[in-house]
Structure formats: structure tokens, C-alpha cells
Amino acid sequence: VLSVSKIDPDCDYNITQLIQSKGYPWEEHKVTTADGYILGVFRIPHGRNASSSTPGRPVLLQHGLLDAATTWVINFPEQSLGFILADAGYDVWLGNVRGNRYSRAHVKFNPDHDEAFWDFSWDDMAQDDLPSMVYYILNQTKQTQIGYIGHSQGTLIGFAEFGNLSNDIQKNVSFWAALAPIAQVGHEKTPLKYLDTDSKELEKYWHKLFGRNEFLPASNILQSLGKFACGEFFFDRLICENMLLIIGGPDRKNLNASRVPVYASHGPSGTSVKNMVHFMQCGRSNRFQAYDYGSAEKNQLRYNQTTPPIYSIRSMKVPTAIFWAGEDWLADPTDVAYIFDNIESLVYEKYIPNYNHFDFVWASTANKLIYQDLINVMKKYHPI
Template structure:
């Protein structure tokens, strides 16, 4: 049974009543991260941007989708019947269990995929200091005694760009990190950044451009700290949280922890994080950002033109409308996979192909055009300026930074994990604990959905956490 908790109780983060309330509460906040200022557009400007972006986004998506389907069809024809893959790429010692009828269903409600395996997913609605209402979820065994549940140490799983918490669960009980960590005795929490599937704000309406005037800095400054605080407030026995993040979630976390930002100090995050585990860490851009034509197109657009093409509200909302209509069908999974494969050259060779459609049930999500502007266009953003935000030759962290563990896929061309490892080896000598693991046969999403993800990532994570526990005991 799904349990929703709307009563936030006596917590440090409550719903702001107005922008003035937010300003007052942030009076002593850090100022290094430059979050966007409030925007002002006339009704006519808003209407023009809505019309032009709706038309251009439809054309842009249609072109990409057509090319993706064409490429998929050509690959299928050229591969023929001589190269058909087995349902998955598991090692022989892990036989494939048949999927039940319940597991084969495509249900756009994450709780369902826990319930069919005897677990509950508690849903908490929490509010950031800038007014966004986030969804925080907690995996619970309804038959477990309360005293046992209280002993579990909290772990927060945070998703990447255009994804949601479902990314950590769609591989099912055998191959999902969320299920595995719960079996290993941890208190598993699933985080979702602002907007998600149902954008909610304390006082702003979806039609207001200010509700969409945010980027990665807002997520680092507001979303992550409130998640950590909420978890600690509800797990009274534990005062630290293990954070595991993927892709954009790692960018968000690294920005939060940068010593020069001081956010970690302002929110005492250095004292609240047990450690930080980064999957496919997105700090430096990879070669794919310099070679893909669709990225080149978005990158060359002046900011003023970007507003006309992609709008000043959510980024390409037509994708969400398509999801609403098609999400329960295999067509949606096929289209989503074809797009990902075409855009980023990722494939499903390491996934359980029976679950491929299910992986895309919980993506995409609503994000702001400003966020995509930061990733792919902005002069001050990731693609053009990531080495300035994260200066390779500067020390980022100090002795107060929690232990860090990087999992770097060898086939990941979206980000440059090797450059990140090189930086840590050269400059981050003050860290109390740092390690990394290269996974040569993995790509960007394989850290979530590969059939050997438990052996390759899950077990090393648990061993790392146990080592930290032993260090604390000594």
C-alpha cells in the first residue's frame, strides 16, 4: 500500500508563503552560486515565446525522432537474424528468472514495482527554500519490526538529467541498486529534483516564467540540502546520510560540496553526509558534446534565439504530452530507446532486454529550458565552461569533505571521467578518503541498468560503507 505523508511535522524546511519570505530566510545564505534573478515578461512576450517554442520544438523533436527510427530500422535490417542477442547478458551462474504477469505490466507509478515484491514506498512532499515542492520516497518493508527499521543507516539515491528516482528501481529486485541496498540492511531513500512528473510550487503557477527560471545552481543550493535534512529529521537514530548520485546528480552534489561555494558549510552538509558515491560523474564534458550535430545546433543558438526555439518555461513539454498518451505502451519504450541510442550512441547490450521498455516509463521529466541552456548552450554553463566552474588546476575540497568514491564507465563519451580521476589524483590530497573504479565495458546508463550492476557496483559500494564503519569504530 502506498502511504503519502503530507504533514511535514516540526521540520526546519516549511512551505514559504511568498518571495519576501524566501528572501528573509536566505539573508545569510551563501552568494557564490549565481542563481537566476527574477524575470519579467509582458503577456505578449510570453505568448510569442509559447507559440514559437511549441512550433520549433515540435519540428526539432520530429526530425530527431524520424532520424532515430530510421537509424534503428537500418541497424535491425543490417544485423538480421544472425546477431540476435539473448534476453540479457547475465553471467551463466545467474540464471534468468521468468517475469511474472505483474512484472510485465507497464505502470507509471513507482510504488507498484515495489508493492509486487512485498515492499512499500512511502511518499513525502517536501518544500525547498525557494518554494518548489519535491517528492522524496522511502523503501519500507511493512512486515519488518520498527526497531529493526530504525537501525538501518540511510542512503539517498539521486537521479540524472531528464530522469527520476525510478531509474534506480526498474531493473527489479535482482538488479536494482535500491532493492539490493535495502536487502543489505540500509534505509533506502529515493530523491527527485524539482518539477518531476507534476511540477508543484508553493505560490508560483506553471504559467509563470519564474517557476521555470532555474538551473543546476538552484538544484545544488536548494534541492539537495532539503532532501538530506528531511532524511535526517525522520531517521532520528542517524545523523549522517550516504549519498549515491548519477550523472547530473553528481554535478549537483559536487557544486554543493565545492569549498569555495561554502554551501556545505552553510547547511552543515559536510557533517551530514557519510560519504558521496558518484556514478558516471558529470564534471568534465566528453567528446560526444563536441561531435553530435543536435548538440552543436543547440550550442550555437544565441540566448535570445534559444528562448524562441525552446521557450522560457519547461523544456520541450511535447515530450511529456507524448509520455502521458503512450507511457503504458511498448511504443513509448521503443521511441525512447531509439532516441537515446541515436542521440548518445548508448545501447542495451548489457541490459535485460525484457525490461528495456520499463526503464523508460519513468523518464523524461519536466525540466526548465534554463537548465538545458546551462547544460548545452550557456557561456557560463557546462558545455562551454565546465573547466572554469570546476577548474582542473584548483583544489576543490578540503579535510572537511566527506569520503568520495567514483565509478567511471570506460565507454562513456558524454562525460570525461578520466579527466576527473586525473584531477583528484593530482590536486585533492586533503580528502580523508578517496577511491575510484574504472568499468571498462560500461557506458553512461549501464551503471544503473546493466545485468551485472550488483556485482560491479552494488557490492563494492557495500564493502566501502563497511570499511568506513570499521574506521569509525576504531
Template sequence: MLWRALILVMVAVVVSVCSMPQDGVESRFISIRRIIDTIISAGFPVEVHDVTTEDGYVLAMHRIPYGRSGPTAERRPVVFLMHGVMSASSHFVSLGADHSIAFNLADAGYDVWMGNARGNAYSRSHVSLNPDDSSEKMDFFDFSWEEIALIDLPAMIDFALAHTGQQKLHYIGHSQGGTVFLVLNSMKTEYNEKIASAHLLAGVGYMANFPNAPLRTIAAMTTPIYALLLSMGLVEISLDALPILLPNDGQKASDYCFGDIKYQAFCDMIGIDIILEDSIIFALEMGGSSIKQIAHYGQNIKDQAFRRWDHGIIRNRIIYGSITPPSYDISKITIDVTMHYSLGDILLDERDVLAMAAVMPNTVPRQISRASFLHVDYIASSDVKELVTDYIIEKLDAAEGR
């Protein structure tokens, strides 16, 4: 009976999250405008660029070309920021002018570009598919983070380089932003020549020691859960529905993390510290993803592996030539990479970070000095500047000969 209970728990979470309010389009529009207003009100310039992928997704990129001191004649190296799962570019500016990594980089003399993966609120568009149509949404959201890595990232990286006339950029990826970096540069190795250096902030790859026991339990049933959700027509996780997930009944948001198990699982996934501060609605309003992205992580957690999407034995044989999906060969990544990690992270284990760093020839692991630093703290904690960002800027300056 346990497997049935787990399915019901996962369905309850996803149904709650996927229930789109009637004014969902309007709320997304307001939120999209909010990041622009946030950047401008902080004293920074902002540009919005739309990039259309080879398979028709329209991705929004946000650019902060210079800092509060104004433009200069000197060349400003490009830094590309990529968000995590159910996240967006807005999270790189959510801590304000003095603590947000995007603002800090711009003030330090860098040309900052922030990407948005297909399916999140900024990139929820396609040249022919309507994500709100009951039929077309099945095709629109039929993607995992491998498509983001192999199609979205190259499109955005190439656009930023072409627009600025530069040959290389520096890459910073949080969580899934690290995952897609690993996938891209192990499968399309030519991008090793386009990225000067990389900083992965809790970049998720190897999962032999995934530390979160409740999510490990749910991940064991990934295949039947995902199949059930598809049969119900559920393909998207949208954080526009958070007010539905956490009802306005007089309780604080943190109360839900210690009650019903479906809320506990959601809180674990998002990050308990944000919820404890009751800032979850503001901090995460601009996220969203396909359920298949989560399912791909679930497959890897279950199999204690870092490998491609598992289609099942028969289709794996047809697509991959083997009954199991091939693993990503990250030893092919030759970029200078720093893998930032913390002991308090419930979604990434130190042993997996060290194992990845040992395989990648020019990679070093770096432990955050605060042991209680959480997976979400890279975008949610005000001390991220002193613990992470200042170090990154120092390394970027050294790489640029400043």
C-alpha cells in the same frame, strides 16, 4: 548557415519532447502510482514524504525503510539516492528486486531515501506557481541544477536526517546527482559534516574533455538556442511526450537513432542501449526537467569548465563581480568520495574524472571493469549489481563498522 541548422535541430528536439498530451496530468498520476506499486510488488515497504523548499517547490521523496527480511531493532544507516537529469527516483527501482540499487541497499540493512529534483514528474508542484500555466511556468521552470543543489538537496537531506534522528547519511548520485553533490558541498561546506561518504555514479563536473562530438557541436550554440526557446515559451522537457517523439508507426524505437539527426541527438542524450532494447518508454517515463538545466550543461561544455550559470557579461558583473561566472571550488569537499566511471561513457571522460579526484582531498576514482559500460547502465543494466552496487555496499559496511 550551420548555426541556423543547429538551432532548428535543437528546437525540433525540444518542441517534440515538450508537446504535452491532453491527458498529461492523468498520465503523470498513473506513473506516480506505478513506482509505489513497483516497490510494494517487489516485496518492500514504501513511504512517500513531501518536502517544501524555502522557495516554494514541493518535492516528493520515496523511502524504503527496510528490506524483504522485515524491520529490525538495530539502527539502519541512511543512504540518500539522487537521480540524473530528466530522471527520477523510479529509476533506482526499475531493474526489479534483485538488481535495482535501492532494493539491494534495503536488503543489505540500509534505510533508503530517494530524492526528486524540482520540475520532474514527482516534484512538479509549487505552493503558488502552476507549471501548466502559460505565464507562471516561466517562473516555475526558471532554475538550473545549481538551485537543485543549493535548495532542493539541503531540504531533502535535512528532512531525512531529522525524520530518522541521525546525524549523517551516505550519498549516492547518478550523473546530475553527482553534479549537484559537487555544487552543494563546494558552496555550502557545512554539508560536508552531514554526509559520511559519497559514491558518484558517472558524476558530471569537469568538462574539459567532454567526449560527445555531436553534443559539443550543439553546445557551442547554447546561448542563442536557449534564448530562442525562451522567446517561444519553451521551458520544460517532459518525457510524458515520448510517444509523440517516437511515433507509433510500426518501426522499433531503435530505428529512429539511425535516421533523422534530431532523433540521433536525443538518443545520444538518453542512452542508446535502452533504446536498442525498445524499453525507453517504460524506463524513462518518470523523468522531466527544465530546459535551463540542459542549457547550463551546454554552457559548461562550450566553455570546457565547471562553473555557475552564465548570465552574460553585464549581469555576471552585477551578480558575481566578474564578467565570467566563477568556477565551483571542489577542493573544499572533504567527504570520502568514490567516483565511479567507465571508458564507454559518452557523456563523461576519464580525464575529467581523474582531474576532479586529484583536486578533492579524500576522493578516489574507480573504473568500471566492463569497458562498454554506458552512462545510463548505472540504472539500466542488470550487471550493475555485480559491477557497482556490491562494491558500494561493501564500502558502506566498512564505513559503518559492520
């Protein structure tokens, strides 16, 4: 039993409070996609001790599955990539994809009442959310290129969109880094795989279990459970570690134990059931492919072909750095090998044997093992 004397105020802070409490400037922006989703995007224009308030070159940080932009600023300044990049001189932008706690809005649909709001998967995040954020940031900063750093699902939408030859976003991204990279997920080991079914009716199975709308939304109940079960007065290993490891990996040895209640109280941040079904489909097919509508007829209507299109990594030209791990249950090393076999724009890669999925954003050693290398290589392609 682990005893903690008092609640860490970071457990109850929202993202702007997390940023402000550490002494950094912040801005909140609303980015509207072509299909009407309103995304909450947050900016740290410069470091807390900057000699000039003039921002450096922009970098967009994109969170992972069931996460939010808080993940980049949830640790102390010398441990959080969002703060570290700002102090290094970059203009830091923290994105949120449709449906999470900071992007739960639409020009037409109400997320609490309209099923249509939740009719999306990571296809839409790649095709609409990512370019909308990139072009908004370039317009705001009057720059022509951006740096991009993704974690988990943030890498998935990067691989999908940057390799899409039907658009020209590649010329606007000078460099990107993939932390815990995902494309194929056929070998993932997370407990989520047990929510698969041998039936061809995967979509109906999930709808029966979870409905058609929101999956694991941010809620006061879950935040309180995380805060209390992970160390306010006691530590319940079964509850706390299961909350943290539903996606991540086998243990939390690389985390600062005193921060675990903070991590748990800020997640999960929600997504759509359809997005989770898409992940399940990709796990089953072991293909990096678009959403499967379940029949040749429906796919034909949507894609003008009877099967879901396959995304191409090989056609991606953006200089790419990959950081991957040995104990990552979602970005399994076997699946990461698919990326290495297909990528032609790799400029740097680093393997961390004892990291899991969340260590890339939360580990107390991430700055030493990952972030300094990341910044050094990014400066070559996207200098401050």
C-alpha cells in the same frame, strides 16, 4: 524485429507501484525548499524480508539529468540499487529534484502557467534541493549523518554542494558515491551538443527552439512511444535507441532487452530549459561553473563578480567513491580525469570499460560490477 507478447505492467506503474509490486514497504514525503519548491521524496525504510522494521542508517539516492527516482527501482529486486540497499539493511530515500514529474509543484507558482517556476538550473538543485532533502531526512530519522549516492546530474550537484565552504553540509554526509560522475562536460558526445550554437546568444537560441519553461516533460505521448516502439509488438531501433541514447552512450548491450520498454516508458521526466542551457554553457566553457547570465553586468548583480563562480572539488572533504565508464557519452573519461586531478577525498574508484551512462542504474550486471563494491566501501564509512 523483436516481438514481445504482452505489455509489462511496470511500463504503467508509478514509483510507489513499482516499489509495492516488488514486495517492499514505501512512504511518500514532501520536502519544501527555502525557495518554495515541493520535492517528492520516497522512502524504502527496510528490505522486504527484514526481521525488524526498525530502519538502518539513511542513504539518499539522487537521479540524473532528465530522470527521476524511478531509475533506482526500475529493475528487478536483485538488480535495482534501491532494493539492494534496503535488503542490505539501509534506510533508503529516493530524491527528486525540482521540475521533474515527482517534483512539479511550488508553494506559489503553477508549473503549467508561471514562467517563474522554470527559472532554475542545477545551481539551485545543488544549493537548495540537495541540502533540503538531506536535512529533512536527518530530521525524520533522528540521525546526524547520511550516505549519498548520485548518478549523472546527481553527482554534479553533489560535487557542487559538498565542496561549497559557505555551508556546513559536509559534516552531515559521512560518505558518498558518484556513478557516472559529472563536473566538467567539455568533452561530452551526446546528441544534445548539436543543439549548441556558435553564437554568443546561446540562451536566446534555446528559448527560440524550446521556449523558456519545461524541457522534455514526462508525458503520456512519450511514455506510449517508448512502450510501443521498444517492444510491445515490435522493436523500432531508430526510435527506441534514440530515446534511450540521447544522453547515454552508443549501445544497450548491457541492458536486459525485456526491460527496454520499461526504461523508455519512464523517461524522460523533464527539467527546465534553463537547466539544459546551463549544461550547454558548461560544455562550451569546459568549466565547472555556475550559470552564466550572459553579460558582466548581469553576473555582477547575481554573483558580485563579472563572471560565473567556479565550483571547487578540491575543497570537498566527504569520503568519495567514483565509478566511471569507457563508453559514457555524458561523463566522458576525459572530463572524469578533471575530477581525479582535483579531488582530495577519494577513497575508492572503479572503471568499467564497456559501460555507458545508463548502465550504472539499469545494466543487468550492475550489481556484480558496481553495487557490491559500493556497499562494501560504504559500510566502512557509513555502516548499517
